[in-house]
Each structure stands twice: as structure tokens, then as C-alpha cells.
Amino acid sequence: MGKIRIQKVSGAVFAALILLSICVFCLFFFGGDTPEAERLVADTSMWEPKQTNAVLFWMYFLAALTILVTLITALYQFFSELKHDPKGALMSLVGIILLIVLLGVTYAIGNGTPLNMVGYEGTENVPFWLKISDMFLYTIYFMIALMLLLMLGFAIRKRFI
DSSP states (O other): OHHHHHHHHHHHHHHHHHHHHHHHHHHHHHSOBOOGGGOOSSSTTSOOBTTHHHHHHHHHHHHHHHHHHHHHHHHHHHHHHHHHOHHHHHHHTHHHHHHHHHHHHHHHHSOOOOOOOTTOOOSOOSHHHHHHHHHHHHHHHHHHHHHHHHHHHHHHHHHHO
């Protein structure tokens, strides 16, 4: 009974997030154009949607929510398993530890050289933020490659077993 209620609640939350995402993206695509005098792009003749910030903040919110839910569920799983199987509980942390190590390595190999961007007057063109963006890009590339290798490996394994 409890599992069915959890599935209904999570399904409703998922549906609400999807509907809000659709609304935000419709607002982005059909919400009008930023007046030329207020555009942030170097070439003001290019189209700049008026609601770009709404989409960016919505994506920040979804990313933060995903990280928060992932951490809460990982900690819940760890502490609930710690009672019954301490060794198994520690093994459940291996994935998180490997991700932290991967983030550290990809941050270290990131390039911090400031970019030459025409018309940019912001404060984020500094080594820290450039290395952070490289860190996330390299981590995404690594995770996609790992996913593809695992899919291929499991398909081959299934074929021969």
C-alpha cells in the first residue's frame, strides 16, 4: 500500500515538473523578443528571447533539485543499510566517492585561460569559472562514454551468455 502511494506522489510531482517545464519553454519561445537596446549579444541584430533568464533559472532549479534528491536518497540508503550490512553500506558510497574523484580530476585538467569575447563585460571570465565549466563538460563526456561502453558490454555479454 505504501509503495503505491509513493509511486502516485512521485508520478504527480514528475507530471507537475514536466508541465512547468513546458510552460517555461513556451514562454521562452513565444514570449517575445528583447528590445535591441537591451540585448546582451555582441551582434544586436541576432534574435534574443525575452524570457532567457526564466529558462536559465528553471534549469538551475531543476539541477539543484536533482542534486538534493540524489544526496538525500543516497544518505537514506546508506544509513538504512548501515544497520544490517555495514560493509555493503560502505560499498554503496563507492559511486559517490568515484564521482567526487572524477570531478576533482576534470577540474584539474580544465583550462583557466580567460576567453576573448567581444562585447562581454561580465565577471565570470576568470580561471575558476572557466575550469568549473570544463570540469562539468569533461565529466559529462566521460559519463556518456562510460554509458556507451557499458551498454555495448552488456549487449555483448547478453549475446554470449
